[in-house]
Amino acid sequence: MRTSKTPDSFQAHQARKRLDQFSTDLETAINHATKFKPYRKTAVIAFHWENDDIGVQLLERELLDVFKSVYGFETESFTIPLIESQFKLLERLVSWSRRSSGEDTLRIFVYSGHAGFAGTVDSRWDLAGKCDQNTGNLQGPKLNWWEVRGYLEQYTGEVCYLFDCCSAGSGALGAYDGAEFMAASTWDQAAVSNVHFSFTRILIDELRRLNGQAETLAGIYARIFRYAQQNQIGAAPIHIPKLNSPSATIGRSRSRPVTRSVDRESYRVLLSIKVREEIPLDFTQWKEWLARNIPANVLSTKVTVEGAFRGSSLLLFTVPIEIWTMMPADDPSYTFIGHVTSHNLLSQPPTQTSALTSTLPMRSGAPSGRENQPPRSPDRKPFGSPGR
The missing domain is CATH 3.40.50.1460 (Rossmann fold)
Incomplete structure (x- = not known):
């Protein structure tokens, strides 16, 4: 039977990750993407x-x-x-x-x-x-x-x-x-x-x-x-x-590291993760839950939780491209959704959103897209189409 649904959509029990493991993966990706090493x-x-x-x-x-x-x-x-x-x-x-x-x-x-x-x-x-x-x-x-x-x-x-x-x-x-x-x-x-x-x-x-x-x-x-x-x-x-x-x-030998500044409307990567912990329903508990598990250096790289769902352990989050590309490629608990240029527009009310500015903001829903496939102009001539 032909279907547009991915095989994962028929699996009730997908790979799950503890939130502290999620945090460790993010820290490692951040360090690997941003740590400079001078070469002889x-x-x-x-x-x-x-x-x-x-x-x-x-x-x-x-x-x-x-x-x-x-x-x-x-x-x-x-x-x-x-x-x-x-x-x-x-x-x-x-x-x-x-x-x-x-x-x-x-x-x-x-x-x-x-x-x-x-x-x-x-x-x-x-x-x-x-x-x-x-x-x-x-x-x-x-x-x-x-x-x-x-x-x-x-x-x-x-x-x-x-x-x-x-x-x-x-x-x-x-x-x-x-x-x-x-x-x-x-x-x-x-x-x-x-x-x-x-x-x-x-x-x-x-x-x-x-x-x-x-x-x-x-x-x-x-x-x-x-x-x-x-x-x-x-x-x-x-x-x-x-x-x-x-x-x-x-970089040049003994050169100054580049100063990173991510444009507000620049590309970010939207991902989903299945966590083992049950997400608290109370908003105050949710804020405390994130603050206990997500370290400060993760916050500084604009890793943002975009959505969480009642009765589900599914989280949606966005990361800068350089962090995403250094994350584990073969970990089934992460799913690529798409590239986005903003946070979720269906945000929480201001009183709730502002309460999370010192940790990770939580937002609902998110758009989707295809990985590494921006629109291609029909008049572009290839180096040579793939050989057969």
Whole structure:
């Protein structure tokens, strides 16, 4: 039987979490998204194809120039040859990783070009320099990135990837070891060929705005995502953190940390959680219940309870994007609902709402939406539709 209802809607007993566990998850996500770590050395290597038919070199060169001149990073570029492509790329990246590794180091890998589609059960994810715009098939030499990736994370130091290609989220599928990953699109989405609206263009602009100030990669992702539509970015970017680890810090050596200020009407993420405790019906008890369990540093990041329901242990809450992206991805007690730009408009009466300003405000109801899928203009040309 066909239905629009999710399988979870038919489960009466879903995974539940104690409120103190919920609080711990939030604290961990906040720390991982906002804690800055200085590195002794940060090195960047960018690579593209010899037969590149998009013209990625100018943007790649500009990105590397920003990393070098504004941030003081070591930079390097490599052109993937058409003969023995996978072996030559692997040889260069392994050699570079060995030279750039060590305690308190960060290695950043940047790829620009075409990529094929890969699902959760596939054994390979192909990169290529050319793509048939009519069929979406990759053309010319290809290489399986998943076979390259595994060798790069074995050296000492932190690793993160920046990928600007179609189905870029596929880079974090397969036998993934968990290095931090930020990319132009999800694993089933096309990127864009217009350089003015590409992921790399918006990343360069954001790095220039930060001007070398220290910011986590999660924070940079949140900035890009918040202004994706204003910047007319062709596809919504994706961020996948390293498991149980803080987000990498991008900044000049001994630079001042960025001052965060979240716009009131900027994107926030609406989530639901099933808690084990029974939510008190009395409003005063409810306020005390939250105050006992939610620590002060959570309050300062604008984590807001948007709704609670009589006879239910379901809570609706919103968090900033950089906090959401660092929360547990595989915890069934949390459910993504949508991106919102305000708190619940059906708020409590002023006398009740004001009573919670020193803790977490409680509001009713909330709108819904789709994750990482803003409207796409029909005239955007893809880097190359996913290969088949």
